[in-house]
Amino acid sequence: MQTVEVVRIATCGPGDVTGLAALIEAGRLDPAAIVAIMGKTEGNGCVNDYTREYATAALAGLLGRHLDLSATQVERRVAFVMSGGTEGVLSPHITVFARHASDCGAPAEQKRLAIGIAFTRDFLPEEIGRGAQIRETATAVQAAMTEAGISAAGDVHFVQIKCPLLTSAKIAAARSRGKEPVTADTYESMGYSRGASALGVAIATGEAEPSALADTAVLHDWSLASAVASTSAGIELDHNVVIVMGMSTHSSSPYAVAHDVMADAIDARAVYRALDALGLDADTAAERIVNVFAKAEASPDGLVRAARHTMLNDSDINSTRHARAAVGAVIASVVGRTAVYVSGGAEHQGPPGGGPIAVIARC
Amino acid sequence: MQTVEVVRIATCGPGDVTGLAALIEAGRLDPAAIVAIMGKTEGNGCVNDYTREYATAALAGLLGRHLDLSATQVERRVAFVMSGGTEGVLSPHITVFARHASDCGAPAEQKRLAIGIAFTRDFLPEEIGRGAQIRETATAVQAAMTEAGISAAGDVHFVQIKCPLLTSAKIAAARSRGKEPVTADTYESMGYSRGASALGVAIATGEAEPSALADTAVLHDWSLASAVASTSAGIELDHNVVIVMGMSTHSSSPYAVAHDVMADAIDARAVYRALDALGLDADTAAERIVNVFAKAEASPDGLVRAARHTMLNDSDINSTRHARAAVGAVIASVVGRTAVYVSGGAEHQGPPGGGPIAVIARC
Amino acid sequence: MQTVEVVRIATCGPGDVTGLAALIEAGRLDPAAIVAIMGKTEGNGCVNDYTREYATAALAGLLGRHLDLSATQVERRVAFVMSGGTEGVLSPHITVFARHASDCGAPAEQKRLAIGIAFTRDFLPEEIGRGAQIRETATAVQAAMTEAGISAAGDVHFVQIKCPLLTSAKIAAARSRGKEPVTADTYESMGYSRGASALGVAIATGEAEPSALADTAVLHDWSLASAVASTSAGIELDHNVVIVMGMSTHSSSPYAVAHDVMADAIDARAVYRALDALGLDADTAAERIVNVFAKAEASPDGLVRAARHTMLNDSDINSTRHARAAVGAVIASVVGRTAVYVSGGAEHQGPPGGGPIAVIARC
């Protein structure tokens, strides 16, 4: 039995931990109970975005001072997922998840928000974007489901994964051992890592058959996808971090989570459906919603509603940045708030050009 | 008496005129009747965006071949307004306005879409962003209203202006004559030029008193604004080009135009209100709408709905690019189409952080 | 027998042809004799750089008006190679090559600058970056050598090639026919096209064996390279354009060309050696040099002189832009002039991280 607390905190910069510090000092959050922190930081969200690593270091440092642990020890018990890129109206913030043991479960006949986390082992550069990453991720997702007290895949509403990317140094290291990574383009490696991680989720939830394990499926067989996977690549880690959010009768938390799938970048109706699943309408949403979590990408066929977009041919601004700006604004226009978690790069996460969207709201 | 034809044409690149050429060759558009072409081109929309100038050259070349005029002569009779920047889902396209003399006006008791154009004289570099630009613009707007057959300011629904910007060369030229331009920052000069042009519209429509003519009002007195002005700066011209769209009993065109004002970048309700004014709902909008015209900007106070945005502190992507991506996606999510005209930089155009939005639809 | 005139002309923007127009009108250049124009334009030099296409259109339009030819006809007789990107100190300009038949060749025992041009057929999207492009390029280079009156490969000093890239639309077109292009990343496709074109040069000059024709050599076998190839990819064409510059006893032109190879991006000594080969020193160089032509790239191992560079991990500025800025400044600091032709992306053009450099000077 568990209960989960979820708090969204605005930040003034990637190194700003004053909001979380104040809640801890006021006794409103027990640092020992924090299991996950998801954040939007204001970097470029691409390869050389050090705001993710900086935010993680600052948050781990804060918790370490409270728990008398080193930053490394903190990062082994808390799942930090920082997603870079607050393009357009998106507002930098963190969402903190704390979990307590509880004597009771959900009210009768109900399910409530439950959360579980897990970590894979470190990946070799040549494993990123390939079968090994898919397989290890699937195993970790199932471990996190178990920890969350979720047994049915249908009760999983969002699986957030942070995964590594390739840098010039990692590529050179692999080649010095005679191994060729899946790509030599560092920006492109982010897509491979996100894609393989999403396929791992799809296998864990039964959305894809284990045949999806094939290296060749990644970024090629677009029929394979998970409707609940959200994966972000970052330069600051070598393994996958997994956060499973779902509904469980074993949870007595005052929150619920629901999800839907945006068919394309301007699919506001999917956002309305997700609100509806939680009994929210546009007028009450801003008040009860804790946060919205969504994935964004430029549709790979170069079209949105049959009209050409220019995101994939833009050599000044990477397509993930365009997509976050667009999808973030659409969601913000529906829920009336800009501190939402929209992450770029939705390979194998929902349909091409679209992506999963989940909403956590107070019951 | 006039009738106006409006056609939206997708483009494959800034130099692509094949769509317009095909309509002319098929006899569907009379090149001699074309009075204005507004386009979204896929440059950065900032200082060094040559896609606007390239598109204008290509279009003027095409019309010149049909009309046996030089490109320069064409540019003196047709108002070309190319707005750079198709960030996010925005889709490059042009909107062509053709005007014919007509024996009849609007059906009894009705008004229909009318259009008028005008040009100012060339501005000296030191006049840009100052009183001279305001004054000349106001005069030109009134000339265009007269040409459109619109006498009441309340019948003006959108005034599109293309205005010049400062380059290093223009700044040096002014200084060599002992004149100091309003700013030495070329990107910033775009804002000054747009702002002064918008104040010119506000004076012409009676939204502001002639006291707004003061140099110091531009980019300082934010209480001064026009709800129908849309101004874009470009490197390719030295004067202002003015297009007035409104409703007139002297027009028998099959189109109507309405406008509203977005209070901020995520104000989807303003878009719904503009549709409503034309009797459209979200389901029928995509079919009857010819185009939507809107202005976007990062709110100068750094906030959207009280939450911090990062657009003004981003040194990799200029704030106008962020704003177009966000507002373009919000509008597209409402009208179900991405080939809409969203232009960046809304200084004195609607409230700070918001901007005018106009819709042209088939009656 | 031929004689070649070479003129470097500063431009005020990608569409500026006033300098060339003035020379033609003054009778200093015969438009019918112009065989090639190489330019540096101020775009991003990457996928969505329309300044190359715009400059070509403007120049072809100008020549067409003088020669009474359509732009298309002009582009079939003149080799236009516009290279985007004037990062750092680089100054936008064009270099115009005119060739006249001549009664006499070079002075006794000497060779002088000769030039030849050729075109390949259009490539299918799936041929770009693969054997077909290599093969057709090799054939075209030999045709251009013959036209230039150059028989020995050792007399070839610079082979400039303009080659196509993949866009989202081209990729989709290939896939609709069941063909998979060499990459689905449009920016990356520029490297493949440049690399395959350079291997074509290497085969034509005997620097590589025909075994280099293998698809798998491109961007993989870095031992294969040409010391005289310079290849630029652009969105504005579907075939390869080839310009061969060399020394020939059949030319009586008043110019000579020499080349060397920069071992890395800061190899100023290679620039000094190329000057030395033409009898120039740093003090006299600025006066006699017509132009310098060089290729630049970020070294693929992530190091310059054993120290880490960050060009390949930068998701805000593509590595070709960084490399042009660096190499352009190094060359300018030696020759004392910034209007030099430095083009990005030196795959199979000189050693990894370095590239060919050629100098044309008045004898």
Added chain:
Amino acid sequence: MQTVEVVRIATCGPGDVTGLAALIEAGRLDPAAIVAIMGKTEGNGCVNDYTREYATAALAGLLGRHLDLSATQVERRVAFVMSGGTEGVLSPHITVFARHASDCGAPAEQKRLAIGIAFTRDFLPEEIGRGAQIRETATAVQAAMTEAGISAAGDVHFVQIKCPLLTSAKIAAARSRGKEPVTADTYESMGYSRGASALGVAIATGEAEPSALADTAVLHDWSLASAVASTSAGIELDHNVVIVMGMSTHSSSPYAVAHDVMADAIDARAVYRALDALGLDADTAAERIVNVFAKAEASPDGLVRAARHTMLNDSDINSTRHARAAVGAVIASVVGRTAVYVSGGAEHQGPPGGGPIAVIARC
């Protein structure tokens, strides 16, 4: 009497302190003796560059653990100057200065490298770029000279200053108190802050009269400049940090420093002169040089050696980034090494378009 140790350490990322940690743990650097750390970090070097703040936090954290001080306490005793932007070939690194009391001064008749540091008070947003910042900086520079044991201005060879910039939040804060900052453009504020700080140096060294204190001199009177000032703006501080490097008979350090002034961005001869002043030639330079420190900027008149550059009209890449790439490559091509400290924005630091360059070498 003092002796100064100077060590250059390569970094693998802005948060990488492993190199410094290893030297401390090996007993090669006494953490208590460290007085200044200057670094090049791989951010954009502009407003939203958090790599500077991240690097400072990581370094202060490391020293704090060794000295049993909080990060805040460390930042009050050590001058951290992180300059963002390693465009082109520039290689990220830090330079650590440690100072020990010494029984002896320089060998007879000689002077050796001496260093002094100082801090100003925090500035209000409206003081940045104006007289208050000039005045306080001048006072701090003189305090640092005294600490360094340097009495003659002619013995000052480099004055590095880190200074604050304006953000949207700071601008809003000033306005809420009825104060208008010198500019509302955050990127532009960096130039004002750098310029005012450089004028402070010029006053302290006697290069400018106190009349330069006038607000209006900043970024306007280009005749005012310091040949030894190097100022960098950053988001991570509110005061100025000052490091004075010079030659003193009171120092017995094994290093010497010399400086010269680059007249423009490609002035390689100034680099050679600075080497010459230390008895170095290009062949021995790489071995004996500890580091080179220089400032870079796009010449404000838009020209380099009378040819147009495009740095000031580029809305995709800020001009400071272009300038660092160019000047960094020129210096690297002379000294044969890419881990040099080149910082952007040379307002009132050397002549317009040029800037100071200093070299520290082992005697």
